[in-house]
Every structure is written in C-alpha cells, then in structure tokens.
Amino acid sequence: DTAVSQTPKYLVTQMGNDKSIKCEQNLGHDTMYWYKQDSKKFLKIMFSYNNKELIINETVPNRFSPKSPDKAHLNLHINSLELGDSAVYFCASSQGGQGASGNTIYFGEGSWLTVV
Amino acid sequence: SQKIEQNSEALNIQEGKTATLTCNYTNYSPAYLQWYRQDPGRGPVFLLLIRENEKEKRKERLKVTFDTTLKQSLFHITASQPADSATYLCAPDTGGNMLTFGGGTRLMVKP
Numbered sequence: 001d002t003a004v005s006q007t008p009k010y011l012v013t014q015m016g017n018d019k020s021i022k023c024e025q026n027l028g029h030d031t032m033y034w035y036k037q038d039s040k041k042f043l044k045i046m047f048s049y050n051n052k053e054l055i056i057n058e059t060v061p062n063r064f065s066p067k068s069p070d071k072a073h074l075n076l077h078i079n080s081l082e083l084g085d086s087a088v089y090f091c092a093s094s095q096g097g098q099g100a101s102g103n104t105i106y107f108g109e110g111s112w113l114t115v116v
Numbered sequence: 117s118q119k120i121e122q123n124s125e126a127l128n129i130q131e132g133k134t135a136t137l138t139c140n141y142t143n144y145s146p147a148y149l150q151w152y153r154q155d156p157g158r159g160p161v162f163l164l165l166i167r168e169n170e171k172e173k174r175k176e177r178l179k180v181t182f183d184t185t186l187k188q189s190l191f192h193i194t195a196s197q198p199a200d201s202a203t204y205l206c207a208p209d210t211g212g213n214m215l216t217f218g219g220g221t222r223l224m225v226k227p
Contacts, residue, residue, distance in 0.1 A: 004159075043160065043205065043217040090159050102148045102167070105215065107159030 003027050004108040006091040012114045013081055021076045021111045023091030031055075032074035033105070034066060035090040043090070049074055050096075081115045088112050118144045118210055122218040129196055130226055137191040137221045139206030146208035149182055149189050150215065154203045160217075163204075164191075196225045 006023040034046040048056035091108040152160035179192040203220040
C-alpha cells in the first residue's frame with residue numbers, strides 16, 4: 001500500500017480555473033504538508049497541518065486553500081489558477097512536527113500541475 | 117537570511133568510485149540535518165539524519181558528516197552504482213518545526 005497517495009498525478013488546466021489535489025496518508029502520522037517544487041527543483045513548504053490544525057502557512061497566495069477533514073487527509077484547493085502556479089505539488093506527512101524533533105518526512109509521488 | 121547551498125551542477129562519476137556531495141548552510145545553526153534522494157518523476161525519499169552532536173553517520177554504502185564549525189554536511193556514496201543516479205537533497209532543520217531543502221545535486225554514475 002502506498003503510504004502517502006495524492007491524486008491526480010497529472011493535471012492540465014486553463015488559467016482562471018479552480019482545481020483541487022487530494023492527499024491521503026495511511027501511516028498514522030499527526031502532521032501533513034504541502035510542498036511546491038518549481039522548475040528549478042527547489043522544494044518549498046507551503047502548508048503544514050497537525051491533527052487537522054494549520055501550523056505553518058508560508059507566504060502562499062490566498063488562492064491556495066488547504067483543507068484537512070481528518071488527520072489522514074490534506075487536500076489543496078487552488079482558485080483562479082495562474083501560469084506561475086505550474087509546478088509539482090507534493091503532499092507529505094511525518095510523525096509529529098518536522099525538523100526540530102528530527103522527524104523524517106514521507107512524500108507522495110507528486111502532482112504535476114500545468115496551467116495553460 | 118538563512119541559506120542552503122548545494123552544487124547545482126551535476127556530478128558525474130564512474131561506477132565503483134566514491135561520490136561526495138556538499139551541503140553548505142549560512143546564518144543559522146541547525147540541530148539536525150537530513151538527506152533525501154529524489155528520482156525523476158518521484159517524491160523525495162529519506163536517507164539519513166544526523167544530529168549536531170554527531171560527526172558522522174553511516175548506513176550501508178552511505179556516509180554523512182556534519183561539521184557545525186564549517187557549517188557543512190558531506191554526503192558520501194562508496195562503491196557507487198548506476199542505480200545511485202538521482203538527485204540528492206539536503207535539509208537542515210531551521211527551527212520552529214521547519215525543514216528547509218537545498219536545491220539538490222544531481223548525481224550521474226556511469227557504468
């Protein structure tokens with residue numbers, strides 16, 4: 001079974017549309033994340049949720065809205081898509097918060113978003 | 117501001133040699149540093165974690181060092197194989213439950 005699964009894997013859409021990416025983890029982790037990897041391959045955190053509560057929101061436009069119905073799911077909804085939103089979006093999870101406690105992060109396979 | 121640097125140029129080595137990748141960071145002191153591997157079209161996969169009080173960590177053919185004075189971590193793959201070809205990302209913790217990823221170094225191991 002896939003530990004962190006996200007859908008869809010590929011998404012091509014027009015500017016101005018609204019789209020969602022879904023994510024689920026079956027690891028029993030408390031914390032989930034959304035990362036964005038741009039064309040230069042830099043991986044940057046967008047959001048972090050711990051037990052359904054938002055704990056990190058890294059200067060992301062309001063058009064991006066994460067939603068966590070339960071601690072195993074973290075979905076990403078994007079309104080009014082722009083060309084610059086084209087990137088790979090990774091969902092991830094960890095037991096507890098990342099970083100300071102040394103927890104490692106488990107990533108999904110990514111969702112390739114192309115805005116045309 | 118905090119900065120993490122990895123060599124953006126690809127590292128090409130011959131099979132059987134030792135690959136050494138560098139991660140430099142500035143303007144902060146991470147308590148931990150993690151290394152991840154990313155294959156094309158896939159998500160990053162955790163490899164090793166090293167703490168600030170550890171000089172070196174090993175796992176099979178992998179070795180990571182952590183020099184808090186130089187603000188540098190080195191990632192070594194001994195007896196490299198073509199299957200080791202991937203992009204390797206370092207990720208020092210930047211406090212506040214945050215990890216920040218470097219831009220990664222692409223390793224190409226030629227048979």
